[in-house]
Amino acid sequence: MCDTSGWAATSTRHARAGLSRLIEPGDLLGPLTVEVLGAEQTLELIASGTGPTPQEQQRVGEAAEASGLTARQRRLPAALQRWRTRLPQIRDTQMLRSLYRCGGGLLIPEDAAWPRQLNDLGPAQPLALWFRVAAGDSDPYSLAPARLPQAGRSVAVVGSREMTDYGGxxxxxTARELAAHGVSIISGGAYGIDAAAHRGSLDGAQEDGWPALAVLAGGVDRFYPAGNDRLLHAILDRGIILSEMPPGSAPTRHRFLQRNRLIAALAAGTVVVEARWRSGALSTAHHAMDIGRPVGAVPGSVYSASSAGCHRLLRHTPAQLITDAADIMELVAADGADPGWPPGLRPAASAAVTGDAESRSATDGLGEVDRRIFEALPVRSTTTPSRLSEAAGLPMPQVLGGLTRLERKRLVHRTGGRWGRTGHQLGRT
Amino acid sequence: MCDTSGWAATSTRHARAGLSRLIEPGDLLGPLTVEVLGAEQTLELIASGTGPTPQEQQRVGEAAEASGLTARQRRLPAALQRWRTRLPQIRDTQMLRSLYRCGGGLLIPEDAAWPRQLNDLGPAQPLALWFRVAAGDSDPYSLAPARLPQAGRSVAVVGSREMTDYGGxxxxxTARELAAHGVSIISGGAYGIDAAAHRGSLDGAQEDGWPALAVLAGGVDRFYPAGNDRLLHAILDRGIILSEMPPGSAPTRHRFLQRNRLIAALAAGTVVVEARWRSGALSTAHHAMDIGRPVGAVPGSVYSASSAGCHRLLRHTPAQLITDAADIMELVAADGADPGWPPGLRPAASAAVTGDAESRSATDGLGEVDRRIFEALPVRSTTTPSRLSEAAGLPMPQVLGGLTRLERKRLVHRTGGRWGRTGHQLGRT
Structure with missing residues (x-):
């Protein structure tokens, strides 16, 4: 379906552009029909105004059933009626041309550059991805491929719009540190945590990196929310802005929730920094879990409403607790053996919490006997070996042997026939 | 071993009192020898100065091997030598009498009141428990049984001495709320989190409850640390203070770590409120896990060193995240089906985090079609059904049916031939 340049045929691109206008995200029969009949033929069928042939209906029905769609979701004639309602809006070639002029374009599954990790969405995969990469004269199609998220080198950092200073x-x-290690940060371009994550990724970016990726719920031609306009323009310089909705589309609540599945699927893992008890960020986390991607959540004060959703995830789902960028690297690295994943910020094999976790002290590494002798020594005075034998509950030969070993380690000192600790090392745990 | 009063014979009590002086906690062959030979005979053997008979050695050796002790730990002659070093310190009858006068006594496994949950410690179970319950004229042995922790009605709340205001x-x-529900709080009597938990339990206590239980690393005759003297005396009025170390014993680091296993074993579950990366509170948590008790940890700021140990537990162990007293009730209630456990602070079946967690809004509970119609309506103006059909991507009959349903729910209103939303309900998640 794509020529040697890696790009699909123009007719396919135009057909998918039109289809992305007609078929709402989450309308699962749409992508399935396109998969079975092809983009051009599906668009023709919608535009024709006629019903599907029995053959078409059967082929689509079988694929839909195999994908687990309900009997109602599988009804092609009803779907065609739905999709026809927006036919008057199709101005595909013009739409593509005017978006091209402002640095954007359309990616479709038939392109070599299509992010394959979206396949994990199964029947919920998008029909196409509208993108914007620049405002200048450059050809957006030559810029886009390098800026798309690599399967294993991108992390979603999401959260509530109502964030605290802590969450911000x-x-x-974390976004800054990840970007500094060549990881792209994916978020939703919203106020609050999303914006903080985008900003961090831009601030930490490597010279030649593409750190920032925003997935919008509405069209890429008008940035939402307006207050993040400057931030989103900065992302154009150092990353890419994506949406499955065609230019001119308004962001609706339904589309925000659908958009979250794209964020989850594009990233190697999703981290929720702050979320209220009910928050859209949780839906992103659940989309990620649904397709088997690792999810992390940042803890916070139990009194902070902005952390309640994170704590909820940590209590009731397999979400992993995240305290810093290194934890995130571990989260996503543990998941897959992606060869392209950059080396961790700290050794991947994290220090296990051992059974005898305790304060580091002078007696660390001592044997049982030597430790008992050391601890039986008075802290600020000295004592005789026989008193020490009684205090430690150990026979004299063991006490004398232990004192010699401890003296060699400079933990104890002898004054005449009496022994004491070196310095003050009262340890308590 | 105990008469109809429920108390063991005086000779057994005196023998265990002496043994608790001779045998250091963690010296696993001690309790095993006592189990095999009996308390009186073990003490006689130690005091006799002679070696064990081949039979004695064989019986103890077999029990020790069955309990998983190493060959070295199993050597009875060497153990007898260790235990003999403190023989000069035994003044058992006097010790018991003077402690009795200041409101204390000795509990031993042969007593009916012995907390059976300590059996879970296996070979690490204590030889005896020294206790203090009052400073007055009352008979401590008549007061103690009611104040001991019930297997399923007590929770350990522990943490670092260096606490933040947040942790405190x-x-x-949480301790106050648990105590108000009749739960006893067990802690270590230390500064910081321990003291805050003890105070909370005393402040929240029911009239007839015994909310506070402190387990000390040194003797119960002198309270440590001195700065908590008033607090520990307050616990005498409303609870009990325990230690496996006999009166006069100093708290050493080794004994603090050993003490932690008693806190873990006495409680139905252990909650760590604040702990640094290396903290004794983590050892209590690990003791609890080792014997299959549930463990909880309170999250905090990722920038707080005092929460680092809690986050470590949450990341690398099965510890459950705790945000309030209700979470703790759930933690321990989920574990066992203890019939005596008080009803939870909120329904035990916690609200699951569903896949489509989202802000509560006007469209909650609407069907897919109605939701799409509602969201396609302009927020601050009105529109015609045909425009709505196009905007929502749904055929006219569906749009008209949906509008009627939405009107019935008072979510939309009609003005002439145009439709709009009722009030302002712009929802975004």
Whole structure:
């Protein structure tokens, strides 16, 4: 379906452009019909105004059944009626041309550059991805491929619009550190945590990196929310802005929730920095879990409403607790053996919490006997070996042997026939 | 071993009192030898100065091997030598009498009141428990049984001495709420989180409850740390103070770590409120896990060193995230079906985090079609059904049917031939 340049045929691109206008995200029969009949033929069928042939209906019905769609979702004639309602809106070639002029274009599954990780969405995969990469004269199609998220080198950092200073700091710092290690940060371009994560990724970016990726719920031609206009323009310089909705589309609540599945599927893992008890960020996390991607959540004060959703995830789902960028690297690295994943910020094999976790002290590494002798020694005075034998509950030969070993380690000192600790090392745990 | 009063014979009590002086906690062959030979005979053997008979050695050796002790730990002659070093310190009858006068006594496994949950410690179970319950004229042996922790009605709340205001607040509030529900709080009597938990339990206690239980690393005759003297005396009025170390024993680091296993074993579950990366509170948590008790940890700021140990537990162990007293009730209630456990603070079946967690809004509970219609309506103006059909991507009959349903729910209103939303319900998640 794509020529040697890696790009699909123009007719296919135009057909998918039109279809992305007609078929609402989440309308699962749409992508299935396109998969079975092809983009051009599906568009023709919709535009023709006629019903599907029995053959067409059967082929689509079988594929839909195999994908687990309900009997109602599988009804092609009803779907065609739905999709026809927006036919008056189709101005595909013009739409593509005017978007091209402002640095954008359309990616479709038939393109070599299509992010294959979206396949994990199964029947919920998008029909196409509208993108914007620049405002200048450059050819957006030559810029886009390098800026798309690599399957294993991108992380979604998401959260509530109502963030605290704490959440903003965590989002900014972790995104910055990840970007500095060549990881792209994917978020939703919203106020609050999303914006902090985008900003962090831009601030931490490597010279030649493409750190920032925003997935919008509405069209890429008008940035939403307006207050993030400057931020989203900055992303055009150092990343890419995506949407499955065609230019001119308004962001509706339904589309925000659908958009979240794209964020989850594009990233190697999703981290929720702050979320209220009910928050759209949780839906992104659940989309990620549904397709088997690792999810992390940042803890916070139990008194902060902005952390309640994160705590909820940590209590009731397999979400992993995240305290810093290194934890995120571990989260996504543990998941797959992606060869392209950059080396971790700290050794991947994290220090296990051992059974005898305790304060580091002078007696760390001592044997049982030597430790008992050391601890039986008075802290600020000295004692005789026989008193020490009684205090430690150990026979004299063991006490004398232990004192010699401890003296060699400079933990104890002898004054005449009496022994004491070296310095003050009262340890308590 | 105990008469109809429920108390063991005096000779057994005196023997265990002496043994608790001779045998250091963690010296696993001690309790095993006592189990095999009996308390009196073990003490006689130690005091006799002679070696064990081949029979004695064989019986103890077999029990020790069955309990998984190493060959070295199993050597009875070497153990007898260790235990003999403190023989000069035994003044058992006097010790018991003077402690009795200050409101204390000795509990031993042969007593009916012995907390059976300690059996879970296996070979690490204590030889005896020294206790203190009052400073007055009352008979401590008549007061103690009611104040001991019931297997399923007590929770350990522990943490670092270096606590933050946040940690202190969480410890105090959760302990207070649990105590108000008749749950006893077990902690270590230390500064910081321990003290906050003890205070909370005393402040929240029911009239007839015994909310506070402190387990000390040193003797119960002198309270440590001195700065908590008033608090520990307050616990005497409303609870009990325990230690496996006999009166006069100093708290050493080794004994603090050993003490932690008693806190873990006495409680139905252990909650760590604040702990640094290396903290004794983590050892209590691990003791609890080792014997299959549930463990919880309170999250906090990722920038707080005092929460680092809790986050470590949450990341690398099965510890459950705790945000309030209700979470703790759920933690311990989920574990066992203890019939005596008080009803939870909120329905035990916690609200699951569903896949489509989202802000509660006007469209909650609407069907897919109605939701799409509602969302396609302009927020601050009105529109015609045909425009709505196009905007929503749904055929006219569906749009008209949906509008009627939405009108019945008072979510939309009609003005002439145009439709709009009722009020302002712009929802975004």
């Amino acid at each position: 700091k965590v989002a900014w710092e | 607040k969480v410890a105090w509030e």
